[in-house]
Amino acid sequence: MQLADMQDVLIxxxxxxxxxxASEICQQLGFSSVRHAANGEEGMAMARERLPDLMLLDLEMPRMDGVQVMQQLAAExxxxYIVLTSGKDYMLISTLELMGAGLGLxxxxxxxxxxxxxxxxxxxxRLYPQAGKNGETCPLxxxxxxxxxxxxxxIIPYYQPKTDLKTGHIKGAEMLARWQHPECGLIAPARFIPVIEQNDWATELTLSMLEQGLSQWQEWARHGLRLPLSINLSARSLQGNSLITAVESRLQRSRVPARYITFEITETAISDSLTDAxxxxARLRLAGMGLSIDDFGTGFATFQQLTRFPFTELKIDQSLVTSIADKPHLQAITDSIIELGTRMKLCTVAEGIETQQDLDIMQQHGCQLGQGYFIARPMDASQFLPWAKQHQPGFNPTPRAVN
Structure with missing residues (x-):
């Protein structure tokens, strides 16, 4: 859903x-329907009657507070979309943001x-625009x-650039799965990745993305662009021995140097099957590939994982990057993470940079690389090469043979 599609707000x-x-502000922003509820119970009743596009939810209310409303919304x-409002401090508000996300809201x-x-x-x-026409009605x-x-x-890769926060020069790209549906257009991963996970097809998807990425790397190399690529690795793939063999065989056939490939693993994934993971x-690193801990700062055991896994990169979760200018406690946490990464000689990457302010704060705190919509949205391969040309000094897109 995009902002222009939002019509109904429940305050x-x-x-x-x-x-x-709040009502006056919502009318100024173009909402055609602005409804009011004076407490949580009334708000729940109105949400059941007609689900709003957006709910502005106060946290302190009689007869069911905002925490209880979120819990009830999740239960039902x-x-x-929810925006929390409160007169309390930002630390409490941020805590409840995370609670809501944990409830699946x-x-x-x-x-x-x-x-x-x-x-x-x-x-x-900041709403992610759902691409594709009539995507809501397709049996995806x-x-x-x-x-x-x-x-x-x-299911094809889109490429989101990772750039140097000081210079703006491109330093790599993350490969993100998109479904190029013949009838519904481009489908976002949230609509099909859960199905892949549930049916144990995650390793198959990873290998498909790797093959397509290696082929694209060769094509870009012929134009003078040799760029590190990152691929997400699911928890479902961190078991058994078949993954490593399949990855190494594809690298050998492609002749792409292993140092140009990094696998991103979330903290929650590596805690699911620790010994196998x-x-x-370790075998991925022994083969010469990079290893990134993704969504860093969101899991309780994250810091412990840094002592167990041979990571080369640390990606700071979007919740610790996006719009933290007025949240000193989150800035302090982010600053500590960046310092930790630097001391451990890990490349630090800020995810979810969506404004100039986000970029400036991450740069000021010493983060090395960044990615996000403010820098560039994910692009298909045809769009990516000209973008890279503009963001890499001395890039000469003259086709030549790959060594």
Missing amino acids: VEDSNLHRQL KLAP QVLGGLKKPLNKNQLLDLLQ YDPANVRQALELGQ IGIA
């Missing part, structure tokens, strides 16, 4: 003054009261459709 707020202010599988962020139009607009503009979650897409090569991680 759940017990203060008449703050409710009126009601999932509007679409929490865009939290704002201190009184509500500010520009801050709310900034949160709303059906395993047979996803299976067919894998077999027909419809350590063995696979």
Whole structure:
């Protein structure tokens, strides 16, 4: 959903003054329907009657507070986009943002009261636009459709640049799976990745992405671009011995140097099957590939994992990057993570850079690389080469043989 598609907002707020202010702001932002609820119980009843596109949810209310509302929304599988509002400190608001996300709710962020139009607009503009026409009605979650897409090569990599935060020069790219549906257009990963995970096709997807990435690397190399590529590795792939053999055989056939490939593993993935995961991680590094810990800062055991796995890169989770200018406690945590990465000689990458302010803060705190919509959205291969040309000094796109 994009901002322009949002029509109905439900303001759940017990203060008449703050409710009126929020209503005026939402009308100024173009919402055609602005509804009000004076407490959590009333808000839940209105959400059941008609699910809003957006809910502005106060945290402190009589007769069901904002925490209880989120818990009830999750229990009833009601999932509007949510912006939390409160007069409390940012640490508490941020804690409840994470709680909402953990419940599976679409929490865009939290704002201190009184509500500010520009801050709310900034949160709303961060909505990921769902690509594709009529995507909501296509049977995209059906395993047979996803299976067919894998077999027909419809799931392809898009490339999101990683750039040096000081110079803006391109330093690599993350490969992100997209489904090029023949009828519905480009399908976002949230619509098919869970199906792949549930059916144990994750390793097959990883190898497909690797093959396509290696082929694309060769093509770009003929144009003078030799760029490190990162590939996401699922928890389902961190078991057994078949993955390493399959990866090494594809690298050997492609003749792409192993140092140009990095596998990204989330902290939650490596905690699922620790012994197997350590063995696979070590073998990937022994083969010369890089290893990145993704979404760093979101798991309870994250720091312990740094002592167990031979990582080469540390990716700071978006929740510790995006819009933390007014959240000193998150800045302190992020600063500590960057310092830790630097001391351990790991490349630090900030995910989810969406504004100039995000970029400036990460640069000021010493983070090396960044990626996010402010820098560049994920692109297909045809769009990526000209973008790289503009962001790599001395890049000469003259075709030549690959050594």
